[in-house]
Amino acid sequence: MDWTALGLSLRLAAWTVAILLPVSILVGRLLAYRRFRGKGLVEALVMLPLVLPPTVFGFYLLVSFGRDSPVGQLWQGLFGSQLVFSFEGLVLASIVFNLPFAIQPAQRGFEAIPVEVREAAACCGMSPLRSLWKVELPLAWPGVMTAMVLTFAHTLGEFGIVLMVGGSIPGETKTIAIAIYDRVQAFDDRSAATMSAVLVAISLATIATTLWLSSRIGRRLG
Amino acid sequence: MASTRRLLLAAALWAVSGLWAPVAARADVPVVAAASDLQFAIEEIAAAFAAETGQQVRLSLGSTGNFARQIREGAPFEIFMAADEAFIADLHAEGFTRDAGDLYAIGRLVIIAPHGGALAPDAELEALAALLAEGQIRRFAIANPEHAPYGMRAREALMARGLWEALQPALVLGENVSQAAQFALSGNAEGGIVAWSLALAPQVAARGHHALIPETWHTPLRQRMALLQGAGPVAEAFYAYLQAPAAREILARYGFTIPAE
Amino acid sequence: MALEVSARATAPIPLKIAFRVAPGELMALVGHSGSGKTTILRTIAGLWRPPEARVQVNGTVWLDTAAGRDLPAHRRPVGVVFQNYALFPHMSAAQNVMAAMDRPDWHEAARILDLLNLQGLADRRPAQLSGGQQQRVAVARALARRPRALLLDEPFSAVDSTTRERLYGEIIALRAHLKMPVVLVTHDMNEAQLLADRMVVLEKGQLVRDGPTAEVMADPEALRAMGLREVAVMLEAKIAVHLPDGLTRLEAPGGALYLPRVEGSPGTLVRVRIMAHEVILSRARPEGLSAQNILAGHVARIVPGKGPAVTVHVALGAQEIIARITRRAAEQMSLREGEPVHAILKSMAVARHHIARASPADPEV
Numbered sequence: 001m002d003w004t005a006l007g008l009s010l011r012l013a014a015w016t017v018a019i020l021l022p023v024s025i026l027v028g029r030l031l032a033y034r035r036f037r038g039k040g041l042v043e044a045l046v047m048l049p050l051v052l053p054p055t056v057f058g059f060y061l062l063v064s065f066g067r068d069s070p071v072g073q074l075w076q077g078l079f080g081s082q083l084v085f086s087f088e089g090l091v092l093a094s095i096v097f098n099l100p101f102a103i104q105p106a107q108r109g110f111e112a113i114p115v116e117v118r119e120a121a122a123c124c125g126m127s128p129l130r131s132l133w134k135v136e137l138p139l140a141w142p143g144v145m146t147a148m149v150l151t152f153a154h155t156l157g158e159f160g161i162v163l164m165v166g167g168s169i170p171g172e173t174k175t176i177a178i179a180i181y182d183r184v185q186a187f188d189d190r191s192a193a194t195m196s197a198v199l200v201a202i203s204l205a206t207i208a209t210t211l212w213l214s215s216r217i218g219r220r221l222g
Numbered sequence: 223m224a225s226t227r228r229l230l231l232a233a234a235l236w237a238v239s240g241l242w243a244p245v246a247a248r249a250d251v252p253v254v255a256a257a258s259d260l261q262f263a264i265e266e267i268a269a270a271f272a273a274e275t276g277q278q279v280r281l282s283l284g285s286t287g288n289f290a291r292q293i294r295e296g297a298p299f300e301i302f303m304a305a306d307e308a309f310i311a312d313l314h315a316e317g318f319t320r321d322a323g324d325l326y327a328i329g330r331l332v333i334i335a336p337h338g339g340a341l342a343p344d345a346e347l348e349a350l351a352a353l354l355a356e357g358q359i360r361r362f363a364i365a366n367p368e369h370a371p372y373g374m375r376a377r378e379a380l381m382a383r384g385l386w387e388a389l390q391p392a393l394v395l396g397e398n399v400s401q402a403a404q405f406a407l408s409g410n411a412e413g414g415i416v417a418w419s420l421a422l423a424p425q426v427a428a429r430g431h432h433a434l435i436p437e438t439w440h441t442p443l444r445q446r447m448a449l450l451q452g453a454g455p456v457a458e459a460f461y462a463y464l465q466a467p468a469a470r471e472i473l474a475r476y477g478f479t480i481p482a483e
Numbered sequence: 484m485a486l487e488v489s490a491r492a493t494a495p496i497p498l499k500i501a502f503r504v505a506p507g508e509l510m511a512l513v514g515h516s517g518s519g520k521t522t523i524l525r526t527i528a529g530l531w532r533p534p535e536a537r538v539q540v541n542g543t544v545w546l547d548t549a550a551g552r553d554l555p556a557h558r559r560p561v562g563v564v565f566q567n568y569a570l571f572p573h574m575s576a577a578q579n580v581m582a583a584m585d586r587p588d589w590h591e592a593a594r595i596l597d598l599l600n601l602q603g604l605a606d607r608r609p610a611q612l613s614g615g616q617q618q619r620v621a622v623a624r625a626l627a628r629r630p631r632a633l634l635l636d637e638p639f640s641a642v643d644s645t646t647r648e649r650l651y652g653e654i655i656a657l658r659a660h661l662k663m664p665v666v667l668v669t670h671d672m673n674e675a676q677l678l679a680d681r682m683v684v685l686e687k688g689q690l691v692r693d694g695p696t697a698e699v700m701a702d703p704e705a706l707r708a709m710g711l712r713e714v715a716v717m718l719e720a721k722i723a724v725h726l727p728d729g730l731t732r733l734e735a736p737g738g739a740l741y742l743p744r745v746e747g748s749p750g751t752l753v754r755v756r757i758m759a760h761e762v763i764l765s766r767a768r769p770e771g772l773s774a775q776n777i778l779a780g781h782v783a784r785i786v787p788g789k790g791p792a793v794t795v796h797v798a799l800g801a802q803e804i805i806a807r808i809t810r811r812a813a814e815q816m817s818l819r820e821g822e823p824v825h826a827i828l829k830s831m832a833v834a835r836h837h838i839a840r841a842s843p844a845d846p847e848v
Contacts, residue, residue: 062295067294082297085292086298116567123529125628128557169299185261185404186261186400186425187404
């Protein structure tokens with residue numbers, strides 16, 4: 001059991017969720033409420049990581065913030081180390097490829113709020129911020145939570161992109177998914193089996209939580 | 223309803239607290255990029271190093287070609303142990319290594335097959351040729367010749383033996399020689415050509431038997447290592463240790479010939 | 484404290500209106516669907532902005548497109564009751580009411596809920612309340628805001644007729660406590676006549692008529708947009724006695740009125756909506772007729788219409804009743820102003836929901 005790898009995976013997932021939570025709420029809300037020109041394009045872009053093969057994604061990420069890219073060089077200048085092959089690079093990649101998981105369920109959650117209820121909130125004197133806190137989030141939270149749970153689980157399981165962008169550096173970028181791959185190649189089936197079982201357990205817990213949350217969406221709205 | 227909210231808040235706080243979990247101290251524990259044929263040997267050497275000096279290294283195993291690419295992209299390795307000296311020479315020319323490095327071992331190829339399988343490994347690859355002729359070889363694994371030295375040598379050997387063309391439809395390419403061995407012994411293939419150092423490991427020997435392939439059938443596997451730019455004192459210590467008698471003894475046990483150079 | 488509104492637009496529907504509602508006045512905005520009444524309400528509330536509009540309440544300008552001033556909805560002290568209640572489903576009735584307060588005050592919320600006869604339901608969620616109860620919570624929430632204007636968007640359309648009748652009563656009783664201008668959007672003329680002091684009739688976004696309810700409801704021209712069969716008057720009568728055969732006898736100007744059982748104890752003042760097309764006229768007092776209601780009065784005025792009908796205004800003491808009859812009949816009867824005439828009405832012609840309590844604040848019809 002590679003505890004470092006598991007810890008790394010959990011940290012990666014936790015950071016991704018922490019950063020994507022406000023994005024999920026704000027972008028999900030924007031897409032749910034507003035109609036604007038180019039909205040279809042924005043939604044398609046958000047969905048892109050779902051359909052693109054991870055390797056295509058990994059390739060573009062490498063091009064975008066590899067050593068020779070503007071982003072990579074800026075990072076090198078600021079922090080003296082590479083963005084690729086680092087934990088921070090993984091977080092950046094993770095944020096990008098989790099966008100559909102973070103945004104879409106939240107968007108559905110906000111869409112489920114009847115327009116009249118939001119208008120009633122405004123007519124009750126609630127500023128948009130107060131309305132978000134007192135009315136919209138309480139009604140949309142199952143959607144937002146689903147988004148966060150899915151993001152967390154998806155990050156734990158991500159393999160191809162992590163390998164391409166992060167390599168397999170123990171303690172930095174060797175996540176548990178990669179550790180399993182590594183152990184299989186080392187003919188260490190026992191470790192691979194243990195770690196796989198842990199991931200399966202986490203996945204099942206995720207599914208159960210998501211299902212429970214989905215049932216709450218309906219009930220919340222009466 | 224309020225209690226559910228509290229529960230979720232607690233879970234969120236717990237998850238967030240993980241953000242500050244201590245990371246393995248990067249500076250003092252250098253990462254060694256080692257070619258996959260060193261899978262078992264290098265783990266033993268690293269353990270011996272830790273036992274003797276109290277210092278740790280982190281190991282990353284994979285194909286030589288892949289590591290060379292990553293090093294060019296700025297991967298934070300401090301030592302690179304390649305399975306083919308050409309890769310070290312190229313990196314040195316581009317300024318990624320401190321110096322031209324050192325030859326640390328000569329590797330050998332073996333043909334390997336699962337115990338009780340149709341293929342019985344022999345040095346001349348007679349059994350392989352025979353089974354091929356009968357159409358009995360469905361899958362045969364080697365490392366990817368594009369970027370794995372052991373794969374390149376496997377291709378040379380098969381060409382020398384005149385079996386390369388016939389084997390094409392059945393070839394399965396491992397990303398590195400470890401994965402090739404994994405494929406070869408998985409039960410889904412008749413066998414493969416992999417590193418001797420892997421075949422000698424107990425975990426592997428338990429799953430399959432092997433036979434050495436003549437050295438003359440391929441260019442030598444001159445395995446070279448080098449310290450990379452920015453390598454620290456622990457890396458230097460480990461690098462020295464790799465050339466010390468203790469390490470060499472371990473390498474010899476895994477079938478490596480220590481060069482006289 | 485008056486509400487003044489003017490608006491002009493070309494899309495999504497053409498709009499051209501301007502009107503004023505005095506404090507304490509309930510004005511009904513009537514028209515068919517698509518006539519623009521909900522759009523105007525939303526403009527007042529701040530949920531929509533026409534290209535050209537001005538909304539001023541109590542001297543404060545909420546919206547003035549020409550001056551570039553547009554207060555967002557949450558900054559306008561307005562109370563809105565939505566068609567489908569729009570209660571916050573995750574909050575109890577009391578919490579819903581408190582949501583509209585600057586400083587949540589549970590006692591104040593309870594007081595307002597009591598005012599609307601919702602005692603004991605403060606902790607219930609909307610899903611646990613009936614339609615009528617939900618609507619009243621919505622009204623309570625709108626009032627909790629201490630609004631400068633109260634807007635009701637077809638608030639009774641989603642309730643069944645029995646509940647609707649009861650809610651009419653509640654609103655009428657509530658009027659005494661409402662000091663702000665109230666705008667009621669409805670397509671139900673009966674509702675408008677029962678509840679409103681003034682009416683604005685809209686047709687395809689244009690303001691067709693603006694005036695006191697009694698005048699508008701008596702004017703076929705004004706009501707052309709709503710349907711000429713809506714012409715009616717509200718006759719004030721007092722409940723005299725409930726009869727054992729299921730009828731109630733009321734005292735009306737010009738005679739006795741017999742109607743199917745009217746709720747209320749003897750002595751209660753009610754207003755009865757009498758549809759002009761249901762009224763028959765007769766010079767002499769008829770005998771042997773099945774109709775029970777024969778009221779004596781005299782012809783106040785005869786208004787010819789565009790088609791074959793005329794509208795005859797019959798004075799009954801201080802009140803008036805309207806009959807729509809054919810011009811041929813009027814000529815045959817040689818009706819002249821000032822002459823005595825009887826207005827005849829079937830007991831069964833008056834529907835239950837056409838009767839409402841007379842509010843003490845009601846001006847004389």
